Amino acid sequence: MASKLGLSRPALTEIARTLSELGYVEEHDVGGNTRGQPKINLRLRARAACVVGVFIQKDQIRLMAVDITGEPLGEDSIGATPEDPASACELIAARIDQLIRRHGIARKRLLSVGVAMTGFFVGDGDRVWPPVEMARWREFPLKSALEKLLDLTVFLENDGNAAALAEHMKGAGQRFRSFLYVYLAYGVGGGLVQDGRIFTGAHGNACEIGRLVPSHPAIRPTLTSLAQCLQRPVASITAAEISEWFARKDARLMAFLQEAVNSLHPALASAVILFDPAEIIIGGKFPPEVLAWIIEHLDTSHVDTATIPLLPKPQIILSEISQIEAGLWGAALLPLHEFMSPPAG
Numbered sequence: 329m330a331s332k333l334g335l336s337r338p339a340l341t342e343i344a345r346t347l348s349e350l351g352y353v354e355e356h357d358v359g360g361n362t363r364g365q366p367k368i369n370l371r372l373r374a375r376a377a378c379v380v381g382v383f384i385q386k387d388q389i390r391l392m393a394v395d396i397t398g399e400p401l402g403e404d405s406i407g408a409t410p411e412d413p414a415s416a417c418e419l420i421a422a423r424i425d426q427l428i429r430r431h432g433i434a435r436k437r438l439l440s441v442g443v444a445m446t447g448f449f450v451g452d453g454d455r456v457w458p459p460v461e462m463a464r465w466r467e468f469p470l471k472s473a474l475e476k477l478l479d480l481t482v483f484l485e486n487d488g489n490a491a492a493l494a495e496h497m498k499g500a501g502q503r504f505r506s507f508l509y510v511y512l513a514y515g516v517g518g519g520l521v522q523d524g525r526i527f528t529g530a531h532g533n534a535c536e537i538g539r540l541v542p543s544h545p546a547i548r549p550t551l552t553s554l555a556q557c558l559q560r561p562v563a564s565i566t567a568a569e570i571s572e573w574f575a576r577k578d579a580r581l582m583a584f585l586q587e588a589v590n591s592l593h594p595a596l597a598s599a600v601i602l603f604d605p606a607e608i609i610i611g612g613k614f615p616p617e618v619l620a621w622i623i624e625h626l627d628t629s630h631v632d633t634a635t636i637p638l639l640p641k642p643q644i645i646l647s648e649i650s651q652i653e654a655g656l657w658g659a660a661l662l663p664l665h666e667f668m669s670p671p672a673g
Contacts, residue, residue: 377437380424381660382474383487383653384409384445386461386514387563389420390653393427394660396439398497400652401431413468421477441474442483442662444490444655446514449532456486459514483662487511488536489526490658491611491649492519496526497661499648500609508535508605508642511654512612512619514552514562516541516595520603525669535603540595549588549622551613557584571615585618589625596626600642611647611654620646 378401383390389406404427410416428438445465447458454471471484485493492509495501501509505524511517516538520527528534541548546556554570555562558580573581596608610623623644649657 377439378428378431378433379439379660379663380427380441381656381658381662382420382424382441382443383490383656383659384416384443384458385487385655386446386459389416390656391420391423391427392652392656392660393431393433394657394664396664398661398664400657400660401433402427403656409462411462411464413465413470414473417470417473417477420474424478438480439667440481440483440663441478442485442490442659443470443474444485444487444659444662445470446487446517448536449486454484456484481663483666485526485659485662486517486532486536487513487655487658488517488538489519489528489532490662491517491654492521492658493526493661493665494649494652494654494658495609495611495647496521496524497665498657499611499654500645504607506605507607507609508599508603509609509611509647510537510592510596510599512549512610512614512622513655514613515550516548516592518599520605535599537595537599540598541591542594547584547587547591549585549592553588554581554584567613567615570618574615574618574621585621586625589622592622593627605642606640608642608644609647610644611649613653616646616650 377396378393379396381392381394383392386409389409391404391406393401393403395401404423406416406419406423410419424438424441425435428435445456445458447456447462449455450457450466454469455466456470458465471482474482488509488511491511492501495509496507501507501521504521506520506522509519509521511519518535518537520535547553551565552562555565558565570581599605599608610619610626612619614622623646626644647654
């Protein structure tokens, strides 16, 4: 281990001793050794500290605390996203304190906060450009505002990349070093995991494949588009309701799904050409059985293979993140991923 980290054995021993004194690691097993003293195995002490994820959406804000092994401690929510982002940040800071106290974590043990938000990065990466319903958030320096309130480092990411990170660390993506993730929620998002890290591009907006899905015709594989077809507010449509419609093969839902899949084909084909993924993982806010139907009816044959008939096609599989909202879990895992997988170089 010392050689892998580029450290001497005494240095590694001193680091382990310090972490143990601070309460971040603990002994959990004594290994056999043919010579000398037995090997002592260390592990992270799960509840020694925590991080909090904040998922900002146009209709609500959700929070989740996880311990330093990435396991959930608890959740909270703010029922309606305030129009004023400064007020929202003050509310988020207060709720974070309440959340960690509720689960017996001292404030000094809160290491960092991860934030996921729908939209595109603009400027210097301090702001995300959200949908028009959140217009007042577009010029707001979200990252720096929260850092000032919390006196902590805040990591900001868009929801597609955050969901891809959750899949990489806790879902089907654990089996792959690299994969393309497609996130079907209020919009179409995505993330590319390359050699265990999210590929963000120069400005944080890489792999926004939703921009390749045509807006006309208006039927897209999103909850927003489904709500428009049903002439209902999107917030009024629940996953349980969609599952019930799907179980009885409701004609309106099935017609929507077929058109939605058709609109996704060109974007997926483009992504296959650009990124050459071995696996594509489909996840999002639709119920798992609906996502499975979408996968069954997706077709990447739009990729021209006439001149290269043996060109490999990606495997398309279902997300394994379903019990916890992927964008929320990804927001919470973001600080841990940054701490434990620092950029090369």
